[in-house]
Amino acid sequence: MPPDPTDYRILAHLQAHGRASARAVAEIVNLSPRATLARIRALEKHGHLRGYHAVLDRALLGAHVAVFAEVALKDQRPEAVRLFERHAAACPEVLACHLVSGRFDYLLRFCCRDLAHY
Structure with missing residues (x-):
């Protein structure tokens, strides 16, 4: 099932804030935390959301x-x-x-x- 506009808003928020809780994402997309979590799990299940990653500050790590x-x-x-x-x-x-x-x-x-x- 292809993502709808709400799913795209969820994906956009998680792309920028990968550690956001379902409750925080729910506030952004105007859904209940339970409904938001169900959508996130469906996006993961269907491969639209394949993982969560850390963004490193390479300069602080010595790679300038x-x-x-x-x-x-x-x-x-x-x-x-x-x-x-x-x-x-x-x-x-x-x-x-x-x-x-x-x-x-x-x-x-x-x-x-x-x-x-x-």
């Missing part, structure tokens, strides 16, 4: 430099692509790895202590 890198692969065979993606996923400094089209194949987002660390 954000870097974007364009990567062009010389070898486009599936084995080479899988190997590259495994290495990117294993690198803790890589925050995101996007497959793109154009002059390069991937756009990676790194977060590092400094440029030397990058």
